[in-house]
Amino acid sequence: MDQQLQNGSEFELDLGWMEKQGEWGTHAEPSKNGLTLADIQVGSYGDAPVESRNLSGRPRGAISRPGSMPIGNYTVRTKSEIWLENASFLYEEALQRQWSSATDIPWDTIEPLPDDIEQAQCQMATFLTEVEFVAGDVPSRWVSQMSPDFYEARNVLMAQVMDEARHMDVFRKRALANGGGLMRATGATSGFVGGIDLARDFTEMSSRLHLSGEGAVLTIFRMGELMAYNDAEKAIYRLCAQDEARHVAFGVMHMRYMAANAPERREEIESYLDEAESGMLTDAANPAGQLNQTSESLSIMLGGGGKYFDEGFRKLVSIRKRQLQEYQKRVTSAGFGDRFKNGRSRLGQMLENVAN
Amino acid sequence: MATAKDADRVRPALTLSKEELEVEVPEPRLNWMNQWREWGVRVKPGKKGLTLGSLNVGLYGEIPMNWPDRSRNPRGAIGVTGTPPVAIQIKDKVDLWAPCAADLYEEAIQRRWAPATDVDWTAIHPLPDDVERAICQVCTEICQYAIIDVELITSWQHQMAYGYHEVKQFLATTSLDATRRHEAFRKRALVNGGGLGYEGPCQVSRLLLESRGGWTETVTGLTLVRGLFTQVMIRYLTRFAYNGVERKIYECVTQDLARLLTYGIEHIKYALAHAPDKQGSVITTLAIGFRMFNRDLRDPVLREALAIIFGGGIAGARSEGMHVFYEMLDEYVEELLGACQYLRLPVAMEQLPTVFQKDKRQLPGE
Ligand SMILES: [Fe+2]
Numbered sequence: 001m002d003q004q005l006q007n008g009s010e011f012e013l014d015l016g017w018m019e020k021q022g023e024w025g026t027h028a029e030p031s032k033n034g035l036t037l038a039d040i041q042v043g044s045y046g047d048a049p050v051e052s053r054n055l056s057g058r059p060r061g062a063i064s065r066p067g068s069m070p071i072g073n074y075t076v077r078t079k080s081e082i083w084l085e086n087a088s089f090l091y092e093e094a095l096q097r098q099w100s101s102a103t104d105i106p107w108d109t110i111e112p113l114p115d116d117i118e119q120a121q122c123q124m125a126t127f128l129t130e131v132e133f134v135a136g137d138v139p140s141r142w143v144s145q146m147s148p149d150f151y152e153a154r155n156v157l158m159a160q161v162m163d164e165a166r167h168m169d170v171f172r173k174r175a176l177a178n179g180g181g182l183m184r185a186t187g188a189t190s191g192f193v194g195g196i197d198l199a200r201d202f203t204e205m206s207s208r209l210h211l212s213g214e215g216a217v218l219t220i221f222r223m224g225e226l227m228a229y230n231d232a233e234k235a236i237y238r239l240c241a242q243d244e245a246r247h248v249a250f251g252v253m254h255m256r257y258m259a260a261n262a263p264e265r266r267e268e269i270e271s272y273l274d275e276a277e278s279g280m281l282t283d284a285a286n287p288a289g290q291l292n293q294t295s296e297s298l299s300i301m302l303g304g305g306g307k308y309f310d311e312g313f314r315k316l317v318s319i320r321k322r323q324l325q326e327y328q329k330r331v332t333s334a335g336f337g338d339r340f341k342n343g344r345s346r347l348g349q350m351l352e353n354v355a356n
Numbered sequence: 357m358a359t360a361k362d363a364d365r366v367r368p369a370l371t372l373s374k375e376e377l378e379v380e381v382p383e384p385r386l387n388w389m390n391q392w393r394e395w396g397v398r399v400k401p402g403k404k405g406l407t408l409g410s411l412n413v414g415l416y417g418e419i420p421m422n423w424p425d426r427s428r429n430p431r432g433a434i435g436v437t438g439t440p441p442v443a444i445q446i447k448d449k450v451d452l453w454a455p456c457a458a459d460l461y462e463e464a465i466q467r468r469w470a471p472a473t474d475v476d477w478t479a480i481h482p483l484p485d486d487v488e489r490a491i492c493q494v495c496t497e498i499c500q501y502a503i504i505d506v507e508l509i510t511s512w513q514h515q516m517a518y519g520y521h522e523v524k525q526f527l528a529t530t531s532l533d534a535t536r537r538h539e540a541f542r543k544r545a546l547v548n549g550g551g552l553g554y555e556g557p558c559q560v561s562r563l564l565l566e567s568r569g570g571w572t573e574t575v576t577g578l579t580l581v582r583g584l585f586t587q588v589m590i591r592y593l594t595r596f597a598y599n600g601v602e603r604k605i606y607e608c609v610t611q612d613l614a615r616l617l618t619y620g621i622e623h624i625k626y627a628l629a630h631a632p633d634k635q636g637s638v639i640t641t642l643a644i645g646f647r648m649f650n651r652d653l654r655d656p657v658l659r660e661a662l663a664i665i666f667g668g669g670i671a672g673a674r675s676e677g678m679h680v681f682y683e684m685l686d687e688y689v690e691e692l693l694g695a696c697q698y699l700r701l702p703v704a705m706e707q708l709p710t711v712f713q714k715d716k717r718q719l720p721g722e
């Protein structure tokens with residue numbers, strides 16, 4: 001390089017930056033799914049720091065510039081606050097499974113439905129449109145405060161924000177596609193203490209959003225066949241369930257990482273779970289919860305019309321049970337299964353009261 | 357499977373336990389039924405499917421100039437009142453709207469791509485050390501731009517009123533685009549025997565992140581300063597691409613950035629048309645933006661790295677490469693002034709720092 005520097009030329013070059021480079025000689029190799037984020041975790045580029053000191057938004061592994069101003073507004077700078085082991089996988093899967101609510105839903109399979117069923121569908125769609133808003137906006141706000149040194153986790157959340165935008169629009173589309181319209185909003189996601197919006201800690205937010213909130217919605221979407229009256233509705237629930245499964249997985253895997261790497265925060269997390277459990281059936285954000293606006297519309301959809309409300313309600317009760325059981329499995333998988341054995345969790349009691 | 361006609365008779369089975377079958381069923385209240393503001397809407401899919409914009413019919417298409425409601429009531433639904441407000445700051449249409457947002461949203465989804473699989477990562481071969489270092493340096497800086505874009509857009513999205521969901525939806529696509537941009541350039545830097553380089557200077561990023569007061573002003577910096585420059589730079593990188601990997605990344609990123617620029621310019625146009633008094637702050641933001649950009653450009657790193665890429669190595673960078681760099685800068689200025697003209701913003705070449713002025717710039721050998 002020195003020799004080249006001495007060659008006469010029109011422009012003088014500094015080239016000092018050529019000596020300021022991160023680990024050199026990196027040859028990431030594509031695997032069977034292309035060149036994934038997992039494949040580029042090579043050498044020091046695979047190391048996410050335990051504490052991030054990156055305040056200027058440089059990509060992890062780049063050499064920092066001493067004069068850079070701390071422009072990043074990062075409140076989340078500790079790995080255990082945000083990390084999960086399979087973020088790379090979840091992100092790549094999210095990109096592979098993006099879908100279009102405009103063209104991937106067979107909208108022409110929708111035919112006029114009996115009025116009570118259409119009303120129930122539209123009420124549920126109104127509610128879902130509303131809750132999808134919170135599931136997109138809150139992770140988005142958190143991403144803006146997360147050190148890019150944890151970009152793998154940030155990326156998964158960004159994919160979630162995109163997924164939620166699509167969910168919001170697919171339910172709006174459903175409400176306006178079949179002779180109905182939007183109905184009454186529920187206010188389920190307003191700024192109540194203990195709500196998803198107001199959490200001041202990322203893990204607290206994640207326990208509310210990913211684990212209990214989206215967990216409950218995932219159970220319902222998975223039962224979509226039972227509430228669908230045409231292939232369009234089936235496709236909506238199936239595709240949304242696929243997305244929600246990733247969002248829930250983020251919450252479970254993050255909590256698992258947190259439990260293993262920040263044992264001093266275990267008790268705090270247990271208290272988030274206490275709170276989440278206490279709201280699971282009463283919280284208006286659970287469409288199968290006790291808010292009559294949503295539970296009645298679901299019962300009509302599940303039963304096959306107002307005439308069969310009783311049958312629908314009994315199915316709803318069964319779904320509530322499933323929600324609680326699936327929640328238990330997830331919390332156990334996250335490393336907090338003891339609470340179901342040591343009497344801390346009230347889930348057993350709740351399972352007895354699902355019909356209320 | 358039930359069809360619409362026999363919907364009220366045949367439902368898929370869910371086996372209920374004896375206990376569940378005996379559950380006592382409360383009398384439904386049904387007080388939510390027959391409650392709507394407009395019923396009987398039947399939007400049909402068109403050539404591009406059932407699009408977000410096509411839903412804007414009747415009352416659902418009424419997008420008021422002000423949306424004071426700070427709840428998450430979907431536009432057109434009967435709202436709830438009396439709930440604690442959500443932290444929404446942008447409640448005026450003039451502060452965020454662009455008529456094209458819904459279409460750009462659908463376009464973003466149709467044109468989605470995945471760097472892992474849409475780029476043929478084997479279409480690359482070892483490059484001379486100076487060129488590889490230069491490419492890796494440019495990748496590093498573009499990664500950093502993208503990281504800042506993500507932080508910037510996500511810090512605004514949740515502050516926008518739900519009545520303007522089309523814009524919020526579109527912004528969700530742009531921050532995923534920026535996420536993917538970071539991903540793609542990081543992958544390029546790590547795939548061909550190189551690595552990441554030296555972080556970029558921060559003045560334009562600072563302008564973007566610190567313009568917290570108004571989204572229109574943020575958009576001005578994001579599109580007319582950072583975005584347009586990045587777009588032109590990638591156009592030049594495409595001309596001087598060394599392999600299929602780079603060409604494909606540039607092609608996809610160009611499409612993504614084009615949507616962001618379209619939204620930005622159309623938003624500024626809308627804002628100026630409906631609130632002419634915004635012109636002053638947009639022009640001031642631009643003036644500050646150029647000053648910041650000028651400071652960033654005083655740093656030699658990006659300039660030299662690009663010149664090496666354009667000149668085929670260090671030797672070529674000193675002559676041909678640097679000239680191409682300035683030609684690129686001129687193209688940016690030309691497009692910027694074109695955009696200002698379209699927006700009827702009185703911005704002239706003479707007002708820009710000299711580095712942007714072709715005639716006043718001092719180059720060696722001239
Ligand atoms: Fe969702």
Ligand SMILES: [Fe+2]
Pocket residue numbers: 135164214243244247
């Ligand atoms: Fe979700």
